[in-house]
Amino acid sequence: MSKELRIGLIGYGFMGRTHSNGYKRVGDFFPDLAYRPVLQTICGRTEENAKAFADQWGYASYETDWRKVIARDDIDAVDICTPNDSHAEIAIAAAEAGKMILCEKPLARTTEEGQPMVDAVEKAGVANTVWYNYRRVPAVTLAKALIDEGRLGRIFHYRANFLQDWTINADLPQGGAALWRLDVKAAGSGVTGDLLAHCIDTAMWLNGGIADVSAMTETFVKQRMHNLTGKVEEVGIDDACAFHCHFDNGSLGLFESTRYARGHKALYTLEINGEHASIRWDLHDLNRLEYFDHRDDSVVRGWRSVHITDGDMPYMDKWWVPGLCIGYEHTFVHQVADFLAAVEKGEPCRPTFRDALETGKVCDAVLASARERAWKDTGVDWQA
């Protein structure tokens, strides 16, 4: 019989839903885990919303003050889904209370803010993970395995984009509720922390540390009405960001993110070019991995579109049958499963807070490089 792992979820926005779904699905599809999540409480500042969320998703209770969640004895793990500016305070308190912590990405708004979070979880010795969920798209997980097997050989190039188009309208306000991502105080940065952080996490996982960066950012719409003040205010976030970089392994990186790429909703793409083989992936068609192997017979050599649905693909023995797609939400189920397995084994569930701090260092260097129009060392010490 599996043991309970009682969750206290803080925040009920988009990520509150994806995490809740992860907790509720994991037992149906990963029946052999020693732990099973229990939806113990959900916390949100607006009581009416918290209660409604608890009812809809089946949480046993709700709270309106996150400190109470941490104070409760019947909570084993705290899941932080609040805007970025509150991650540090909650996480440090939770660590001090001995709770396991699952924190939404990015870890914090800055390295300065994130370092004490790492210190706190490591001092407390509590299980911790950050929801860089795209590692757990089966196609991306497979890419990692192919690289680790050495199939690509020496790596020359890594490139990643994360393109969206949802803030082109200049009438869109900033701040509050669903729009805190446009408010630099709440978010810390724009596309860099929101989207490039994903790209950087995946990149370092697949290709090792990023040593230095040269970046450019832009804010296309300079002022927007602020929902919290009711006034038109300066926009402090980066609407778009591009950078090139060197990886520790000598390969070159090229990254770009924007919310002004008309026609793209969540086009996270990555490509790795190695001496022998190359890999491409695209979030809009997440069940496919494209693979090119120069060692193929030349007359039948080409990019292979691998439909990642067979049972011998990562995680896919848990789902359906060959040819049948899974979707975005499954990445969170996978992360929950891996987290529970890690707790069982007493191992870290990567990316940990420490891993996410390194990703944050790259983000900081990117923003500094753009500000100062100069190359910046990242200071990253990436642990494979």
Place this chain on the structure above:
Amino acid sequence: MSKELRIGLIGYGFMGRTHSNGYKRVGDFFPDLAYRPVLQTICGRTEENAKAFADQWGYASYETDWRKVIARDDIDAVDICTPNDSHAEIAIAAAEAGKMILCEKPLARTTEEGQPMVDAVEKAGVANTVWYNYRRVPAVTLAKALIDEGRLGRIFHYRANFLQDWTINADLPQGGAALWRLDVKAAGSGVTGDLLAHCIDTAMWLNGGIADVSAMTETFVKQRMHNLTGKVEEVGIDDACAFHCHFDNGSLGLFESTRYARGHKALYTLEINGEHASIRWDLHDLNRLEYFDHRDDSVVRGWRSVHITDGDMPYMDKWWVPGLCIGYEHTFVHQVADFLAAVEKGEPCRPTFRDALETGKVCDAVLASARERAWKDTGVDWQA
């Protein structure tokens, strides 16, 4: 507060899992429904398996005799996920017991077998539906809306394929457990009832009744070891089937299905060509609908790859945000949601048993046409 609708699931194979997942997810994503499914019991012949399934999925009980499920007062709806040869007996008994019925497709092995099922549910006046789930892929549901709006104009062509490759190996046995689909006694037919039935259901839904057919079938591997007898026996199913046909609206249809198309796992594709516009869809990339409109400016006229993830697409306001994919299993969640909404309104949930019987008539005509090498009228009376 929503009302309980207590489910008795019969069969715990692949479809038992997809349906169970549908029942468990629907409340999280469709919170406004008046009814909520309750996993009351699961029935399977092997007690150990039935119990394990109940444990994994959270059914409140299990049974090993389907008659007991039907006899229970605490069951509102019976869900039939058994092999095709038992659909009729179970469904008729369930109808006579006044249960709602959700039956896996195809309705029955033949029209002869299916007709009493329709009679039974109609006589009993019980809610009934058949799990032709692909109608509820959002892209396919959108296709229906576009056609009903008249965007395509007069229809000239409808073509659909369902291509797989999982039975090429001649050493694969037939019969029993996961392989009953190769046993003509259990399945009634091969790809015709298994795969083409899906294509036909979607086709008639989108394009109206099929009047007559001319078909060809083939059994590439003539003999296979039979799991139930332990002997090598004749293979009675069709490994492949192709037919052309006339729709009632004067358009031409072309259908093909096989389990011998190396490289395709579940490649259900459909295309409709109209006077003004055309539509294509493909299960391997189910989040996309391709659309061509001749009324576009000629210099920018081309097939549009519409990524069906925005909130104004069918069902998609229930899920995530633009750009984020859903998968195969969501079609069952949608059908559960629509079934519950139909029960609430006292309306039929299409496709009903009657609809599925018409699909069966086409299948029968196809098999007869192939056998007799002659065109066959289907006798279909399709109700839009």
Place this chain on the structure above:
Amino acid sequence: MSKELRIGLIGYGFMGRTHSNGYKRVGDFFPDLAYRPVLQTICGRTEENAKAFADQWGYASYETDWRKVIARDDIDAVDICTPNDSHAEIAIAAAEAGKMILCEKPLARTTEEGQPMVDAVEKAGVANTVWYNYRRVPAVTLAKALIDEGRLGRIFHYRANFLQDWTINADLPQGGAALWRLDVKAAGSGVTGDLLAHCIDTAMWLNGGIADVSAMTETFVKQRMHNLTGKVEEVGIDDACAFHCHFDNGSLGLFESTRYARGHKALYTLEINGEHASIRWDLHDLNRLEYFDHRDDSVVRGWRSVHITDGDMPYMDKWWVPGLCIGYEHTFVHQVADFLAAVEKGEPCRPTFRDALETGKVCDAVLASARERAWKDTGVDWQA
């Protein structure tokens, strides 16, 4: 120094241009051929047009009566680009005059009409070929090589489409000049002889003879103004045609063609599914061949998109460098090159008149099957 092979071209329409271009380009790109084509004369009924064509393309002379071309001593080869109803008369006369013959496809309107053409060239012993040019798309030529190497193993399925949309407009007239393809008297049939004939030629070349067929045809627009009579007349051609068939090797074939598939201009696609591997090709992206090999490692197994531009691909050492596309017209250059090489070696240049007659037999059987709503044997005796 290469020897002259003096061409007399009869017809100056679309095909007159593609062939002329073939003759003019071949020496630049295939410099090692023993023969070089010389544009000796062009023949067309309208003097003004014939003269203009001669001027534009650099023909040394022009004629207005094809009999004069055949009578000329300075003509080695006659190229027939006229509408289908005149192929037989011209070809037989040319053969009797001892000319080599290159004839546009289809060979003739019917087998009955084509047989004497075959008899004539074989009796005369003159070099002959029919312009089924798609065999010489490098990707298709490569497909032939892959099949001949046995890479696909036993073949289960062959399917081909040729979809266009240019006659949907009911105001389009029939007959005369560019529209003779809609006039049954000139063309013999509609899409069957025009488009399916291409598909059938490729199919039998790649997969062997077609034994029997079951077909359906449709004429969507029943009457059109006739350009030659000025009156609205019955449309005698097939606007659309679909058939399924058995190949001699036991595989199943499925073919479809139409001029009413909105959104497709010249979408000739073919796919072959074998025991071990499958192949797909598409004229709209003619530089690519898609290839799936089940013997690949399962984790990197997928359809390969092979960009057929490297020098080790068929014909491609003659053109540019890897990655750079060629187009439609190159197929005619290739056929000219192969014809000249065949003349040099005294070998047939396939497809010969005899090959094309077999293709015509399938077309005839298809039309008869559709007319009589019955399976028809083709009587084909295909020579590999």
Place this chain on the structure above:
Amino acid sequence: MSKELRIGLIGYGFMGRTHSNGYKRVGDFFPDLAYRPVLQTICGRTEENAKAFADQWGYASYETDWRKVIARDDIDAVDICTPNDSHAEIAIAAAEAGKMILCEKPLARTTEEGQPMVDAVEKAGVANTVWYNYRRVPAVTLAKALIDEGRLGRIFHYRANFLQDWTINADLPQGGAALWRLDVKAAGSGVTGDLLAHCIDTAMWLNGGIADVSAMTETFVKQRMHNLTGKVEEVGIDDACAFHCHFDNGSLGLFESTRYARGHKALYTLEINGEHASIRWDLHDLNRLEYFDHRDDSVVRGWRSVHITDGDMPYMDKWWVPGLCIGYEHTFVHQVADFLAAVEKGEPCRPTFRDALETGKVCDAVLASARERAWKDTGVDWQA
């Protein structure tokens, strides 16, 4: 009757072939031009090769000293297809001799070397053009028209890649014949002048001047055997180069080129994101333009794959019929046609030497930025 424009071609490598083909084809497909090119002479240092080229392509004579070509009275235009290090000397001499000049790209190895070339042609008042041929891919030409019509609205992003993989093998030597592109003395730079120069020319044509750049270059293989010295020597070229930049119109640019992207042969891709619409194009599938328009109805809004083959597309009325592809070589035919038309009208044929000099300024700034690890202003003054 058209007038002769007698060509003296200097260099008989890959570009000598593409240009020769352009001259030979143009009259067949653009019959209304006032001028027709005459292949008067071909010049190469090795007599045997020059003679063979003249024979193959039909040049009336050959030379082995380019000065003789310029000295000849029967040459109207000099076409420079030699390695980059000789462009300046030949072009200046040709201008001084009053010849029209068609020069392969890049104009020169550096701005310093290119400026006197511009001065010379402008002083002499001779027609001049540089073979940035990708402007004349019909899909790219169409992109220009769509942008000029204002369909995209304000531009936010421009990104372009040119990815190859042909120099990964460390055993490949540098220098001489086909490998002068790896020799920094002959080429001036690596991918920057060879590939990015194409991307920059197209980009400024479509989106206006590039103001400043921040770049990174890499030489992956540091030493290669030199064909001209027989010794292993330092590699002086850039194997890979990436840069980001600001356009004068405020949009952001991102460019990358490499010869180490395994799996790509000549993958020149470009994408432009505007306020209302976006455009994508890819040289590997050059007959397609992808177009997204946000003003489409949301339910059928998606990237349109426009197959650029209809007669109302740029240049396409000269070729075949809808659906039938053209290839790489046609871009040179188009440039010849446009050059001849410009000569007739007395107008410049863009890109002129002056235009190409501006492109060279960006290349210089890119290389300087990479060397100095700093942003560089380009000094470009782009004329629309």
